Amino acid sequence: MTTPARPADAAAALLAAALGPDRVLVDSATVRQYSEDITEIPGHLPDLVVKARSTAEVQTVLSIAHGQGLPVVPVVANLNIGGLAIPERGGIVLDLAAMNRILEVNEPDQYMIVEPGVSWGDVRAKLDRDHPRLRFGYSFSPPHTSVMTNCLMDGLCNLSLLHGSTSEWINGVEAVLADGTLLRTGGGAWSRFWCTNSPMPDLTGLFINFQGATGVVTRMAVQLWPNRRLRRRLFVLAYDVDAAYGFVKSLMTEDVCDDIGGVTWPVIKLLFGQARPLFRDPGEPLVALYFDITANDERLMAAKRAVFADALAAARARGGRFDDPLDIEDLVKIEPRFVKFADFPTRFDFLLDHPGGGLTWIGSYGPTSQWEQGIRAGMATMEKHGFPPIVVTRPMRGGHFGVLRLITTFDKRDAEEVRRVRALNEALADVVVEHGFIPYKTPGWVVKRYAAQIDPGFLKVARAVKHALDPKGILNPGRWTLE
Ligand SMILES: Cc1cc2nc3c(=O)[nH]c(=O)nc-3n(C[C@H](O)[C@H](O)[C@H](O)COP(=O)(O)OP(=O)(O)OC[C@H]3O[C@@H](n4cnc5c(N)ncnc54)[C@H](O)[C@@H]3O)c2cc1C
Numbered sequence: 348m349t350t351p352a353r354p355a356d357a358a359a360a361l362l363a364a365a366l367g368p369d370r371v372l373v374d375s376a377t378v379r380q381y382s383e384d385i386t387e388i389p390g391h392l393p394d395l396v397v398k399a400r401s402t403a404e405v406q407t408v409l410s411i412a413h414g415q416g417l418p419v420v421p422v423v424a425n426l427n428i429g430g431l432a433i434p435e436r437g438g439i440v441l442d443l444a445a446m447n448r449i450l451e452v453n454e455p456d457q458y459m460i461v462e463p464g465v466s467w468g469d470v471r472a473k474l475d476r477d478h479p480r481l482r483f484g485y486s487f488s489p490p491h492t493s494v495m496t497n498c499l500m501d502g503l504c505n506l507s508l509l510h511g512s513t514s515e516w517i518n519g520v521e522a523v524l525a526d527g528t529l530l531r532t533g534g535g536a537w538s539r540f541w542c543t544n545s546p547m548p549d550l551t552g553l554f555i556n557f558q559g560a561t562g563v564v565t566r567m568a569v570q571l572w573p574n575r576r577l578r579r580r581l582f583v584l585a586y587d588v589d590a591a592y593g594f595v596k597s598l599m600t601e602d603v604c605d606d607i608g609g610v611t612w613p614v615i616k617l618l619f620g621q622a623r624p625l626f627r628d629p630g631e632p633l634v635a636l637y638f639d640i641t642a643n644d645e646r647l648m649a650a651k652r653a654v655f656a657d658a659l660a661a662a663r664a665r666g667g668r669f670d671d672p673l674d675i676e677d678l679v680k681i682e683p684r685f686v687k688f689a690d691f692p693t694r695f696d697f698l699l700d701h702p703g704g705g706l707t708w709i710g711s712y713g714p715t716s717q718w719e720q721g722i723r724a725g726m727a728t729m730e731k732h733g734f735p736p737i738v739v740t741r742p743m744r745g746g747h748f749g750v751l752r753l754i755t756t757f758d759k760r761d762a763e764e765v766r767r768v769r770a771l772n773e774a775l776a777d778v779v780v781e782h783g784f785i786p787y788k789t790p791g792w793v794v795k796r797y798a799a800q801i802d803p804g805f806l807k808v809a810r811a812v813k814h815a816l817d818p819k820g821i822l823n824p825g826r827w828t829l830e
Pocket residue numbers: 420421422423424425426427428431432443463486487488489491492493494496497499500501502503504558559560562563564565695696698699706823
């Protein structure tokens with residue numbers, strides 16, 4: 348009598364027959380590589396890794412996995428910083444990095460259609476080369492990471508003050524459901540022009556922030572905008588939180604800046620090569636603010652610069668201490684290392700290139716009315732736990748909400764440090780939630796920690812949606828307590 352094959356073995360054999368053996372990887376080195384990310388969140392081994400190259404192949408993988416009841420976790424670069432592609436229940440990791448075509452750039456209607464593996468670097472290169480009249484937004488994420496997954500996770504980037512989080516830019520998606528069913532959402536479900544999500548019922552939302560638990564998106568139509576001929580990035584060093592964020596708030600509603608951001612003092616020291624900066628001389632600045640101002644016309648640029656100068660003068664008149672604005676181009680001449688901040692995608696690689704390579708954060712969206720208190724409480728908590736208080740902030744969509752991101756680098760090989768980082772992130776999650784912020788790219792442990800605070804009706808309907816689209820619960824299990 349033969350023993351029935353394990354579902355994973357059966358799936359591996361069927362997939363190797365359908366896609367070719369070179370696309371189905373079961374060796375221990377490969378599965379280990381896909382078992383964890385660079386955060387403190389515990390890893391888990393998948394049974395196999397499948398590399399897909401087309402929508403039809405994604406359908407094949409999901410149909411076979413569905414038949415075997417085997418979990419499927421889609422992934423591109425696995426740098427979401429939330430453990431969101433860790434295969435918590437084993438099964439298949441579906442690597443989509445090779446699906447990296449920009450299928451269309453529609454210049455008159457200002458959108459592009461991308462596959463999951465298209466990166467920030469790919470988009471920048473394509474627009475520079477073929478469509479210099481158009482621009483896209485860029486996150487601080489490494490250039491090889493996915494634009495599509497960022498949009499599906501409500502990401503933030505240098506056009507988010509103008510246009511909101513990146514999911515707001517989506518005109519629609521093509522997605523494969525757990526049983527292999529293919530659908531389109533947004534305008535592309537009807538028209539050959541995928542220039543808007545409206546006026547269709549918003550099925551695109553079924554795939555936003557569900558972290559791959561409702562379907563695997565294979566194409567996305569996403570908005571582009573007219574490029575600007577002139578661009579200035581100004582840095583202003585500030586010496587206390589209230590003055591700095593009073594200044595930011597006075598400008599965020601003025602239609603003057605494309606982007607406004609703030610980074611706390613350890614970022615400056617890291618940039619200058621200091622490892623784990625823990626000490627700031629009181630004479631040194633507390634926060635570096637940056638302001639992107641663009642225009643097509645010198646007169647408009649001059650007018651925007653004048654409003655900026657007035658806002659800074661008013662902030663000083665309120666008693667705030669600020670250094671004079673520094674143009675990034677002058678900064679690069681003085682200190683070439685600032686070139687990282689001069690262009691897009693901006694590279695924050697000093698967060699990744701350090702011994703042990705661990706990076707984690709509690710990133711959150713919430714009310715800018717609570718920013719100052721949240722920033723202070725976050726910094727104090729990080730210092731209390733013995734970590735540099737790295738805070739990144741940005742007003743979003745005309746100042747309707749803001750980013751509060753509390754970042755920690757650590758040595759992932761050091762078990763004791765990993766334990767300390769877990770305790771720190773729990774404390775930081777409490778800080779942001781107490782101040783009315785919601786952790787974004789929400790890790791599973793965060794949802795579990797605050798499940799009692801989340802509206803029960805919301806969770807009931809979210810679980811019903813999950814059940815309708817994925818009745819066997821095979822897609823990225825463990826997300827949002829959906830199963
Ligand atoms: C140094 C650094 C800086 C960063 N800065 C920013 C920033 O400024 N702004 C920002 O928003 N983010 C930032 N990030 C986070 C992240 O890297 C980006 O959001 C990035 O674009 C995610 O791409 P990825 O390829 O790593 O996605 P992955 O981690 O591979 O996937 C993310 C999620 O999407 C799911 N998924 C993957 N493919 C699909 C699919 N086809 N359909 C459905 N679900 C899918 C995965 O299962 C996972 O849950 C940063 C990360 C780093 C390391």
